[in-house]
Amino acid sequence: MNWKTFFAMLGRDAHVARRNAIQLFMQTFLQPLLFVFIFGKVMVGSGYMPEAYKSLLLPGIIAISMTFTGVWAVAMPLIAEFQWTREIEDRLLAPISVGWIAIEKVIAGMLQALVAGLVVIPLAWLVLGRGVAISMGTPLIFAVIILLVAAFSACGGLALGCSMDQQHIGLMFSLVMTPMIFFGCTYYPWSALKTFPILQKIVLVNPLVYASEGMRATLAPQFAHLPVAAVILALVFFDVLLLVVGLRQFEKKAVT
Amino acid sequence: MAVGIRTHDLRKVYSSVPPMAAGGGIVARTSARGSKQPAKEQIPALDGLSLEVHPGEIFCLLGPNGAGKSTTVGVLTTRVRPTSGQAWIGEHDVWKEQAQVKRLIGVVPQRANLDFSLTAREILVYHGAYFGLSSKIRNERADALLEKFKLTERGNQMVRGFSGGMMQRLSIARAMMHDPQVLFLDEPSAGLDPQTRILLWEIIREYHQAGKTVLLTTHNMEEADALCQRLAIVDHGRVIALGTPGELKASIPGGFLLRLRFANQTPQLIERLQSLAGVREVRAADGTGADVYADRGGSLISEIANSAASTGAELSDVHISEPSLENLFLHHTGRSLRD
Ligand SMILES: Nc1ncnc2c1ncn2[C@@H]1O[C@H](COP(=O)(O)OP(=O)(O)OP(=O)(O)O)[C@@H](O)[C@H]1O
Ligand SMILES: [Mg+2]
Numbered sequence: 001m002n003w004k005t006f007f008a009m010l011g012r013d014a015h016v017a018r019r020n021a022i023q024l025f026m027q028t029f030l031q032p033l034l035f036v037f038i039f040g041k042v043m044v045g046s047g048y049m050p051e052a053y054k055s056l057l058l059p060g061i062i063a064i065s066m067t068f069t070g071v072w073a074v075a076m077p078l079i080a081e082f083q084w085t086r087e088i089e090d091r092l093l094a095p096i097s098v099g100w101i102a103i104e105k106v107i108a109g110m111l112q113a114l115v116a117g118l119v120v121i122p123l124a125w126l127v128l129g130r131g132v133a134i135s136m137g138t139p140l141i142f143a144v145i146i147l148l149v150a151a152f153s154a155c156g157g158l159a160l161g162c163s164m165d166q167q168h169i170g171l172m173f174s175l176v177m178t179p180m181i182f183f184g185c186t187y188y189p190w191s192a193l194k195t196f197p198i199l200q201k202i203v204l205v206n207p208l209v210y211a212s213e214g215m216r217a218t219l220a221p222q223f224a225h226l227p228v229a230a231v232i233l234a235l236v237f238f239d240v241l242l243l244v245v246g247l248r249q250f251e252k253k254a255v256t
Numbered sequence: 257m258a259v260g261i262r263t264h265d266l267r268k269v270y271s272s273v274p275p276m277a278a279g280g281g282i283v284a285r286t287s288a289r290g291s292k293q294p295a296k297e298q299i300p301a302l303d304g305l306s307l308e309v310h311p312g313e314i315f316c317l318l319g320p321n322g323a324g325k326s327t328t329v330g331v332l333t334t335r336v337r338p339t340s341g342q343a344w345i346g347e348h349d350v351w352k353e354q355a356q357v358k359r360l361i362g363v364v365p366q367r368a369n370l371d372f373s374l375t376a377r378e379i380l381v382y383h384g385a386y387f388g389l390s391s392k393i394r395n396e397r398a399d400a401l402l403e404k405f406k407l408t409e410r411g412n413q414m415v416r417g418f419s420g421g422m423m424q425r426l427s428i429a430r431a432m433m434h435d436p437q438v439l440f441l442d443e444p445s446a447g448l449d450p451q452t453r454i455l456l457w458e459i460i461r462e463y464h465q466a467g468k469t470v471l472l473t474t475h476n477m478e479e480a481d482a483l484c485q486r487l488a489i490v491d492h493g494r495v496i497a498l499g500t501p502g503e504l505k506a507s508i509p510g511g512f513l514l515r516l517r518f519a520n521q522t523p524q525l526i527e528r529l530q531s532l533a534g535v536r537e538v539r540a541a542d543g544t545g546a547d548v549y550a551d552r553g554g555s556l557i558s559e560i561a562n563s564a565a566s567t568g569a570e571l572s573d574v575h576i577s578e579p580s581l582e583n584l585f586l587h588h589t590g591r592s593l594r595d
Contacts, residue, residue, distance in 0.1 A: 002388070088369075
């Protein structure tokens with residue numbers, strides 16, 4: 001394993017991310033913050049939603065922001081670089097085995113997702129104002145879950161980015177990301193689906209459910225949530241699955 | 257120590273996805289998989305290509321479009337998986353010891369693949385970092401290479417706005433950044449202006465003089481002639497001729513071209529020239545000159561002069577060109593390189 005090469009590639013990604021910081025910032029936070037504003041501020045303020053909804057919403061928003069950031073940060077450059085600019089070739093020719101280049105992409109995506117998750121908390125808090133009942137009773141478990149969520153988003157980005165063609169980016173968002181978000185228990189807890197028992201079972205194939213429920217379990221445990229052990233187990237499962245699929249697809253794409 | 261290149265019986269068959277499945281989106285593809293999968297088209301690119309490039313040699317692959325030059329370079333640089341056969345850089349099997357091989361090689365691809373998120377200088381510096389160069393060395397080298405390829409003023413600009421030739425120059429500079437033992441250049445002078453091409457030739461020769469092995473592809477005979485110590489002519493994924501430019505040219509009959517100029521040229525003179533031993537073809541040009549294609553060169557001159565004198569014409573200028581690679585290619589394939 002060639003750490004010098006690995007860290008040089010991470011350095012390159014960090015440099016590019018810094019250069020595009022403002023753009024990345026807007027892309028990552030505008031949508032969740034608008035959502036927080038409308039649902040957490042307007043709807044609650046006008047009395048359509050109870051005050052407690054603010055605290056329910058925030059963990060879900062963190063999960064969405066992280067997922068979106070990780071997937072986007074890994075998938076979009078990969079799609080462009082493999083098909084169009086081919087700029088990844090320079091790194092494919094670096095003295096390191098091809099799998100590690102994919103791992104580097106995953107690590108870079110995880111870091112971005114973590115930053116997104118940690119920055120959106122205070123931002124959303126600012127927007128929501130008073131009445132957010134968020135606590136961190138189990139920081140260690142929170143750390144584990146947030147890492148697993150970051151890994152899920154970055155590995156998902158790797159798998160998607162290496163399986164999709166450029167002309168399917170739009171499809172990817174309308175067919176994969178949108179249903180995932182709406183059935184991801186982000187804006188409502190999983191327990192709210194109990195009146196739709198079949199749907200409640202089906203959404204369990206959606207990894208975002210575990211991300212949102214995990215966030216809720218550690219940040220707002222006052223609401224009913226999936227057991228933490230189940231959340232961790234499921235996230236580990238999806239992390240490994242997506243990583244394996246992503247690596248395979250990456251290696252397939254890397255050589256002709 | 258210089259490093260050689262070897263391939264043994266390389267074959268590569270590409271299967272290209274039929275246009276319907278390639279463009280039809282996810283839905284079309286999955287439904288195609290469900291029912292009858294449309295037959296993939298098989299494109300043989302390499303058909304038993306064996307080569308040996310000696311350590312410290314400038315070697316050239318010459319061939320028409322689609323001959324398999326880029327595929328050969330791709331296999332040798334870990335970018336293309338051969339269908340069968342083997343390739344070595346030095347002692348290392350290209351496919352099995354990729355990381356070691358990548359350390360030894362520098363690659364200039366046919367199609368530019370520069371990192372569009374970086375400036376020209378950053379591209380060089382990060383490339384150096386990927387190869388583990390210290391920060392001092394990579395900055396020094398980046399500046400030296402920018403200077404050498406006349407890109408210093410553009411060093412801090414994003415490459416997005418570079419012209420094709422500038423990108424090409426930067427690609428070459430990047431490939432030299434980590435001072436590789438073996439340099440692959442896939443059509444390095446495509447898109448370069450004549451002056452820059454000469455500059456590139458000088459840089460390649462200089463690099464070679466430092467004891468490095470260079471493999472370049474081209475379909476420009478002049479370039480092969482000017483640069484290479486040995487060359488292989490490739491067509492349909494096979495080596496059809498191999499040797500030094502001189503050897504190869506000597507192997508073809510009728511390869512000499514004599515460009516003549518006369519005062520008072522007459523039709524009889526042209527007839528006479530045609531009848532001389534070893535002359536294949538005579539083309540009269542605008543009443544004062546003739547191009548003679550012949551098996552021999554200098555030894556024909558005295559006979560030509562005699563013929564001219566006997567018809568009252570006077571030989572005023574002679575230019576003999578040696579057998580060219582163009583003729584060689586024509587000879588071996590029945591097709592012209594410029595087709
Ligand atoms: N990725 C690919 N998929 C399918 N077919 C390919 C692919 N790459 C090359 N080919 C085919 O392989 C054959 C050889 O191509 P190659 O690029 O090696 O030729 P070349 O000698 O470099 O030609 P040129 O002078 O045009 O660069 C061609 O018929 C080409 O269509
Ligand atoms: Mg080519």
